[in-house]
Amino acid sequence: MTTLDVLRAHPFLAGLPEPWLPRLAGYARPVVWHPGHRMFRADQAAGRFWLVRAGQVALDFPVPGRGDVEIETIGPGGVLGWSWLFPPYRWQFGAVAAQRSTAVEFTAEGVRRLMESDDALGRQLTTRFMSVVVDRLHAARGRLLELYGYPAVTPPAA
Secondary structure (H helix, E strand, O other), X not given: OOHHHHHHHXXXXXXXXXXXXXXXXXXXXXXXXXXXXXXXXXXXXXXXXXXXXXXXXXXXXXXXXXXXXEEEEEOOOOEEOOHHHOOOOEOOOEEEEOOOEEEEEEEHHHHHHHHHHOHHHXXXXXXXXXXHHHHHHHHHHHHHHHHOOOOOOOOOOO
16 A cells, blocks of 8 residues: 555545645655654754554643643554644653554645645644644644543533
8 A cells, every 4th residue: 555545534634625635645654653762842943743553652741740641542543642733842741652553644834834835734634734723723632621520511512
């Protein structure tokens, strides 16, 4: 299966016009992570993002006095990384492979240039990534409430 085939099949890109996919594939490559591999930590420079194909990746963030606290697990069909899209391009969370995982890795700088050169593609990808941002913020809020003894909160329906 080629990288382009993977992009065609990934739920995050479902419905994108076909001519955009080869352009995105030009900034993509397959990657494999083994359990325990850390992709990034909160506040490091964000220069990539990934579409997860298989496995599990744990998102975490540092909590004073508690260390890295897991907030969410990203599995097949998920998206890892959105901080590359918004200045100052620093990770808001950290990520570590919880299982052997495969993904398609994108070079953020190239995708940003592509988005700037095509307003329709830029709007479409920004909208999709904003949905990811909202999901992650709900997960982080829920996890923080749990840590401080409040009952779990169900995110509002979209």
